[in-house]
Amino acid sequence: MSNASDVLQVSLWRGGAEGGFKTYEVPLRPNQTILDIVTWVQRNLDATLSYRFACRVGMCGSCAMMVNGHPRWTCRTHVAKVAQKGVVEIAPLANMPIIKDLAADMRQFFDKWVVAHGAFAGSKTRADEIELIKPAEPARVAVDAAIECINCGICYAACDTVRWNPEYLGPAALNRAWSLNNDVRDADHAGRLAAVSADGGCHNCHSHQSCQAHCPQSLNPTRSIAGLKRLSTQAYLRGDLKP
Amino acid sequence: MSVTRRTYRYNILWNAALIHRLSGIGLVVFLPLHFLVLGLAIESAGKLDSFLQLAQMPVVKLAEFALVFLLVVHLLGGARLLALELLPWLDGQKLLAVGAASVAALVAIIFLIRVL
Amino acid sequence: MNVRFYIWQRATAAVMLPMILVHLVVIFYAMNHQLTAADILSRTQGSIAWGLFYGLFVVLASIHASIGVSNILREWGHMKARLAEMAASALGVTLLVLGLRAVAAVVLP
Numbered sequence: 001m002s003n004a005s006d007v008l009q010v011s012l013w014r015g016g017a018e019g020g021f022k023t024y025e026v027p028l029r030p031n032q033t034i035l036d037i038v039t040w041v042q043r044n045l046d047a048t049l050s051y052r053f054a055c056r057v058g059m060c061g062s063c064a065m066m067v068n069g070h071p072r073w074t075c076r077t078h079v080a081k082v083a084q085k086g087v088v089e090i091a092p093l094a095n096m097p098i099i100k101d102l103a104a105d106m107r108q109f110f111d112k113w114v115v116a117h118g119a120f121a122g123s124k125t126r127a128d129e130i131e132l133i134k135p136a137e138p139a140r141v142a143v144d145a146a147i148e149c150i151n152c153g154i155c156y157a158a159c160d161t162v163r164w165n166p167e168y169l170g171p172a173a174l175n176r177a178w179s180l181n182n183d184v185r186d187a188d189h190a191g192r193l194a195a196v197s198a199d200g201g202c203h204n205c206h207s208h209q210s211c212q213a214h215c216p217q218s219l220n221p222t223r224s225i226a227g228l229k230r231l232s233t234q235a236y237l238r239g240d241l242k243p
Numbered sequence: 244m245s246v247t248r249r250t251y252r253y254n255i256l257w258n259a260a261l262i263h264r265l266s267g268i269g270l271v272v273f274l275p276l277h278f279l280v281l282g283l284a285i286e287s288a289g290k291l292d293s294f295l296q297l298a299q300m301p302v303v304k305l306a307e308f309a310l311v312f313l314l315v316v317h318l319l320g321g322a323r324l325l326a327l328e329l330l331p332w333l334d335g336q337k338l339l340a341v342g343a344a345s346v347a348a349l350v351a352i353i354f355l356i357r358v359l
Numbered sequence: 360m361n362v363r364f365y366i367w368q369r370a371t372a373a374v375m376l377p378m379i380l381v382h383l384v385v386i387f388y389a390m391n392h393q394l395t396a397a398d399i400l401s402r403t404q405g406s407i408a409w410g411l412f413y414g415l416f417v418v419l420a421s422i423h424a425s426i427g428v429s430n431i432l433r434e435w436g437h438m439k440a441r442l443a444e445m446a447a448s449a450l451g452v453t454l455l456v457l458g459l460r461a462v463a464a465v466v467l468p
Contacts (some may be wrong), residue, residue: 069248160257281465
């Protein structure tokens with residue numbers, strides 16, 4: 001590689017938890033994304049490099065990694081925007097066990113989604129009328145602000161409360177709980193509120209707002225969690241909630 | 244080797260939470276001493292007064308300045324959190340956090356100027 | 360941290376908010392008038408109002424501080440919930456006893 005300005009110094013995490021960074025030289029291209037770099041290394045330098053991606057267009061939420069210390073969706077992150085003096089450091093998502101290289105084990109993240117009752121609980125059959133929901137209803141407005149999560153795990157990796165308290169459900173699961181508890185069709189509001197009011201629940205949030213700062217979908221989980229705190233407080237004061 | 248740097252921490256609100264926690268710890272450490280000093284009055288006012296003479300020492304004044312800062316920054320930072328959690332969402336939390344720390348610093352500096 | 364601890368911590372904080380403002384005014388007043396211990400005690404001793412105000416303040420601060428410390432012990436000290444709660448309760452009781460003793464010292468005639 002002749003010209004230093006045409007070359008990126010890329011440090012990739014190799015191995016498991018006891019691994020380390022290894023530096024590669026990757027040719028700089030216009031409009032190159034972080035995922036492009038990782039793919040280039042795997043195809044040209046080391047075929048054993050493990051990483052995860054699927055759609056490459058910011059929809060599936062599989063390719064999130066730590067880039068220069070920030071969790072990012074690598075397929076939509078341009079090198080030009082994040083490289084620091086031609087240097088890029090890429091690691092697997094934080095706050096999750098490492099499987100190998102750039103692939104983090106996201107099981108805890110998805111398990112907590114289940115603990116937070118993240119599944120819609122229908123209350124009707126196909127024989128019932130469709131529920132009419134006006135777009136301007138406050139509950140629907142709250143739902144609108146909280147949907148479009150792609151489960152990429154970026155907020156979870158950006159959250160130090162998760163790191164300090166392994167039981168904490170984390171921003172994505174709680175944001176999901178908030179959107180479902182504002183869904184008038186859902187039949188599990190009380191059960192979900194009890195789940196997110198337990199020991200690892202919404203009350204652990206310190207409102208660092210790192211989740212909001214990093215969410216590639218521009219969601220604000222801190223706002224959703226604050227909403228859950230209010231719902232939970234009201235329910236507890238009414239006597240509906242017994243921790 | 245650490246897996247990665249945590250540069251996402253270098254943001255205002257993360258540090259606001261850190262200041263809130265550290266100021267809380269500072270106050271918890273200070274409170275028993277504060278109570279013990281006041282408790283001296285149980286024996287006699289003279290004993291308390293002679294202890295309070297120590298407050299004339301510059302180092303004690305500096306410590307008091309720090310305490311006023313801790314108290315006000317914890318108060319205002321906590322008020323911000325209460326508003327964030329109880330009221331409809333307010334954007335501009337960074338500005339509010341910086342404002343809280345600035346007002347706390349200002350109050351503490353006014354205190355320091357008055358006691359010196 | 361669950362909803363019960365959360366509500367106790369936020370409720371004590373909300374009540375202490377105006378109390379701390381009063382306390383700050385008291386601090387600045389005592390400083391401006393260069394009050395000696397005898398000056399302060401002559402104002403506080405026998406005062407039911409100051410006794411109730413600072414008595415309540417001590418109770419609220421003890422609850423608020425112990426919940427906060429319990430969280431810190433769990434998050435930064437990696438303590439189990441039970442152990443952190445016990446350690447924080449011990450701290451809360453210490454603050455309460457020392458604080459009420461201090462209020463008594465200042466308020467009782």
